[in-house]
Amino acid sequence: xxxxxxxxxxxxxxxxxxxxxxxxxxxxxxxxxxxxxxxxxxxxxxxxxxxxxxxxxxxxxxxxxxxxxxxxxxxxxxxxxxxxxxxxxxxxxxxxxxxxxxxxxxxxxxxxxxxxxxxxxxxxxxxxxxxxxxxxxxxxxxxxxxxxxxxxxxxxxxxxxxxxxxxxxxxxxxxxxxxxxxxxxxxxxxxxxxxxxxx
Amino acid sequence: xxxxxxxxxxxxxxxxxxxxxxxxxxxxxxxxxxxxxxxxxxxxxxxxxxxxxxxxxxxxxxxxxxxxxxxxxxxxxxxxxxxxxxxxxxxxxxxxxxxxxxxxxxxxxxxxxxxxxxxxxxxxxxxxxxxxxxxxxxxxxxxxxxxxxxxxxxxxxxxxxxxxxxxxxxxxxxxxxxxxxxxxxxxxxxxxxxxxxxx
Amino acid sequence: xxxxxxxxxxxxxxxxxxxxxxxxxxxxxxxxxxxxxxxxxxxxxxxxxxxxxxxxxxxxxxxxxxxxxxxxxxxxxxxxxxxxxxxxxxxxxxxxxxxxxxxxxxxxxxxxxxxxxxxxxxxxxxxxxxxxxxxxxxxxxxxxxxxxxxxxxxxxxxxxxxxxxxxxxxxxxxxxxxxxxxxxxxxxxxxxxxxxxxx
Amino acid sequence: xxxxxxxxxxxxxxxxxxxxxxxxxxxxxxxxxxxxxxxxxxxxxxxxxxxxxxxxxxxxxxxxxxxxxxxxxxxxxxxxxxxxxxxxxxxxxxxxxxxxxxxxxxxxxxxxxxxxxxxxxxxxxxxxxxxxxxxxxxxxxxxxxxxxxxxxxxxxxxxxxxxxxxxxxxxxxxxxxxxxxxxxxxxxxxxxxxxxxxx
DNA sequence: TATTAAACGAGACGGTACGTCCTGTCTTGGT
DNA sequence: ACCAAGACAGGACGTACCGTCTCGTTTAATA
Numbered sequence: 001x002x003x004x005x006x007x008x009x010x011x012x013x014x015x016x017x018x019x020x021x022x023x024x025x026x027x028x029x030x031x032x033x034x035x036x037x038x039x040x041x042x043x044x045x046x047x048x049x050x051x052x053x054x055x056x057x058x059x060x061x062x063x064x065x066x067x068x069x070x071x072x073x074x075x076x077x078x079x080x081x082x083x084x085x086x087x088x089x090x091x092x093x094x095x096x097x098x099x100x101x102x103x104x105x106x107x108x109x110x111x112x113x114x115x116x117x118x119x120x121x122x123x124x125x126x127x128x129x130x131x132x133x134x135x136x137x138x139x140x141x142x143x144x145x146x147x148x149x150x151x152x153x154x155x156x157x158x159x160x161x162x163x164x165x166x167x168x169x170x171x172x173x174x175x176x177x178x179x180x181x182x183x184x185x186x187x188x189x190x191x192x193x194x195x196x197x198x199x
Numbered sequence: 200x201x202x203x204x205x206x207x208x209x210x211x212x213x214x215x216x217x218x219x220x221x222x223x224x225x226x227x228x229x230x231x232x233x234x235x236x237x238x239x240x241x242x243x244x245x246x247x248x249x250x251x252x253x254x255x256x257x258x259x260x261x262x263x264x265x266x267x268x269x270x271x272x273x274x275x276x277x278x279x280x281x282x283x284x285x286x287x288x289x290x291x292x293x294x295x296x297x298x299x300x301x302x303x304x305x306x307x308x309x310x311x312x313x314x315x316x317x318x319x320x321x322x323x324x325x326x327x328x329x330x331x332x333x334x335x336x337x338x339x340x341x342x343x344x345x346x347x348x349x350x351x352x353x354x355x356x357x358x359x360x361x362x363x364x365x366x367x368x369x370x371x372x373x374x375x376x377x378x379x380x381x382x383x384x385x386x387x388x389x390x391x392x393x394x395x396x397x398x
Numbered sequence: 399x400x401x402x403x404x405x406x407x408x409x410x411x412x413x414x415x416x417x418x419x420x421x422x423x424x425x426x427x428x429x430x431x432x433x434x435x436x437x438x439x440x441x442x443x444x445x446x447x448x449x450x451x452x453x454x455x456x457x458x459x460x461x462x463x464x465x466x467x468x469x470x471x472x473x474x475x476x477x478x479x480x481x482x483x484x485x486x487x488x489x490x491x492x493x494x495x496x497x498x499x500x501x502x503x504x505x506x507x508x509x510x511x512x513x514x515x516x517x518x519x520x521x522x523x524x525x526x527x528x529x530x531x532x533x534x535x536x537x538x539x540x541x542x543x544x545x546x547x548x549x550x551x552x553x554x555x556x557x558x559x560x561x562x563x564x565x566x567x568x569x570x571x572x573x574x575x576x577x578x579x580x581x582x583x584x585x586x587x588x589x590x591x592x593x594x595x596x597x
Numbered sequence: 598x599x600x601x602x603x604x605x606x607x608x609x610x611x612x613x614x615x616x617x618x619x620x621x622x623x624x625x626x627x628x629x630x631x632x633x634x635x636x637x638x639x640x641x642x643x644x645x646x647x648x649x650x651x652x653x654x655x656x657x658x659x660x661x662x663x664x665x666x667x668x669x670x671x672x673x674x675x676x677x678x679x680x681x682x683x684x685x686x687x688x689x690x691x692x693x694x695x696x697x698x699x700x701x702x703x704x705x706x707x708x709x710x711x712x713x714x715x716x717x718x719x720x721x722x723x724x725x726x727x728x729x730x731x732x733x734x735x736x737x738x739x740x741x742x743x744x745x746x747x748x749x750x751x752x753x754x755x756x757x758x759x760x761x762x763x764x765x766x767x768x769x770x771x772x773x774x775x776x777x778x779x780x781x782x783x784x785x786x787x788x789x790x791x792x793x794x795x796x
Numbered sequence: 797t798a799t800t801a802a803a804c805g806a807g808a809c810g811g812t813a814c815g816t817c818c819t820g821t822c823t824t825g826g827t
Numbered sequence: 828a829c830c831a832a833g834a835c836a837g838g839a840c841g842t843a844c845c846g847t848c849t850c851g852t853t854t855a856a857t858a
Contacts, residue, residue, distance in 0.1 A: 010807030011849040040839050049810040112311030112370050154383040164367030165359035171311055184353040195394025239818055248831045408833030409823045438813050447836040510709030514770055552781040562765030563757035571713050582751040593792025607802025608854045637844050646805045
């Protein structure tokens with residue numbers, strides 16, 4: 001056994017209340033955006049008491065992040081890889097599709113405006129923003145092992161160059177975040193990886 | 200004459216008030232962060248009346264952006280170019296240096312949380328976030344004209360791959376935003392540009 | 399010099415807001431009682447903002463006292479006195495009539511539960527509770543001057559014996575507070591005043 | 598017989614819990630006053646659970662009254678009576694001494710702010726406030742039987758005139774509640790009783 | 797001696813109200 | 828006409844208690 005019960009006493013926290021609050025928060029996020037979320041509004045819409053919300057989340061920002069994490073699709077590396085380009089293409093298209101929505105926009109805003117040092121923010125960042133990047137790292141490793149590419153120098157920077165543009169377009173909004181962009185991004189990424197220390 | 204008066208009656212708007220408000224807003228941004236800025240606080244600190252502030256800016260977010268734009272160094276392409284790599288290196292290092300500060304952090308936050316459709320937000324975005332990217336486009340054009348590189352396909356995506364990682368590290372914070380990063384980024388960018396349409 | 403204006407600037411406090419808040423507070427007092435008054439409820443019913451209420455009164459208790467003082471009938475000694483007994487009778491009956499109502503009950507409760515050291519409480523006490531007692535002192539003085547009675551020793555205690563029973567019945571509620579009581583009280587009071595230092 | 602033990606199974610109510618709650622409530626009353634008492638605070642200070650407190654008392658006000666009644670000295674008529682004046686003096690001084698304390702103040706407040714129709718309030722009123730008055734009635738009866746005074750008309754009003762001033766000074770606070778007051782009050786009371794339908 | 801059921805402490809629940817802060821508007825008197 | 832000052836209605840903040848409700852844990856009469 002791993003984790004002996006720390007003397008569980010008193011009424012246990014209600015999972016229903018948690019669920020209802022998260023659902024209400026999510027609805028508000030989708031309808032009105034991150035800026036309009038408030039503990040007050042979530043309490044009113046969900047029928048959950050304010051103190052209960054504060055017992056579960058430290059502030060509106062954490063609640064928003066929790067709501068956005070709930071049921072967020074896992075961005076993972078494809079298992080069967082027919083080649084680096086294809087695998088990357090499938091993954092990047094997935095990510096772009098997920099983020100080119102209201103939810104994606106709210107995710108970016110939530111991360112940007114959250115307290116960068118909070119535990120919750122770290123979890124959110126790792127789970128939502130960086131998980132795709134980590135999956136990308138696995139794709140690269142696999143390609144190296146298959147001999148498809150050489151081990152890239154400065155892999156962290158390479159990963160940033162591949163995954164940052166998605167987040168960038170999402171937040172800055174100077175150019176559309178669409179399939180065409182995803183395809184061009186993957187093409188350039190593959191170029192970069194294949195031409196390493198080129199001729 | 201300077202200011203063609205459409206009627207010129209009554210007391211003219213005070214530039215001093217504007218300046219004082221911007222200065223106070225900037226101080227609050229640097230000391231307490233974007234989340235703590237408020238018209239109330241700026242009015243109190245600057246001695247400027249609230250209605251005067253509302254006359255100049257629509258809300259706290261716009262005031263913050265205005266304060267951050269005031270006196271922001273112009274990121275421009277170096278005039279004398281000894282080569283694409285050197286020029287890019289100089290510029291990227293400048294940008295990283297500017298953004299790896301409290302001010303840079305506040306700029307990113309302000310952009311992320313601003314109304315994306317407002318006039319002010321667009322101006323802020325073009326002036327602060329995208330000006331480096333546009334200067335980069337000029338550097339690339341010049342290098343093409345010098346014959347140093349071929350015309351890159353998908354130039355918008357290439358520019359994103361070069362400039363997005365800076366903003367990405369600033370906001371996501373998973374890796375440091377420092378000189379080492381700037382050097383690696385430029386190295387990779389040059390690789391990408393030179394190896395276009397591979398070996 | 400007395401009290402020159404302390405540089406009156408800014409928007410002056412709204413007397414309308416004050417009035418509306420007092421009226422709403424009074425309604426709640428009459429309908430639901432002192433225990434149900436709350437700044438929240440007064441703000442909601444009156445349409446006056448909570449901060450405005452707090453600007454005018456320190457807490458719900460003071461607001462309640464202010465509402466009860468507003469328009470409270472002045473209990474004064476009758477001008478034309480046909481004799482101590484008659485004058486006293488008229489006044490005591492007036493007081494009993496005023497206090498044998500919901501308003502009277504709320505007044506007693508408000509005084510009992512208010513911070514005894516606050517400025518407002520003192521004013522309330524003097525204006526509402528003790529004003530009748532002071533008027534009674536004047537009646538006694540006049541009767542002395544007319545030679546109707548001798549100067550009573552321990553006038554403070556005598557006044558308490560006359561006026562305390564009203565308040566006592568109101569709060570303790572062991573016996574009714576009605577006209578019969580008023581008549582008996584005055585009769586006894588006159589006996590006490592006339593029989594001073596016995597037969 | 599009416600209602601013998603209806604089954605009496607399971608753990609019996611703990612007298613210790615009752616005692617601890619009353620003690621904690623009393624401490625809070627003495628230290629912070631009636632306004633600061635709360636079930637929450639009593640539970641925290643006593644280590645007794647909130648439901649246990651609610652099982653014993655209906656609300657904070659009743660708990661406060663119970664705590665104030667616990668161990669309250671019985672105000673009774675002295676057995677050996679050397680005369681009406683002496684007996685009254687001894688009793689009134691006792692009462693004044695008991696009420697001229699923090700406890701006395703809290704008692705008055707508790708009574709004033711309690712629900713006047715509750716069972717507990719009635720018990721509290723009879724036991725604490727009116728017991729002195731009833732003892733006074735016995736003193737008067739005894740004096741009548743001894744032939745010391747005539748049977749007073751309107752005995753209820755006379756009793757109010759003697760006992761109300763104590764409560765009045767306690768709550769209104771316009772004059773001190775001290776020995777001098779007690780002496781003057783008794784003197785006036787005796788005057789009133791002896792001069793009945795005077796010369 | 798074992799069973800069993802009520803009362804226990806702990807503590808989360810949905811609520812209400814608190815008193816503070818800030819919003820954006822409006823209304824003064826002063827420059 | 829514009830300023831500063833500052834009051835206004837509105838509304839969210841985060842906290843304190845309310846009185847109720849599960850929990851798992853005593854505890855003592857009963858079987």
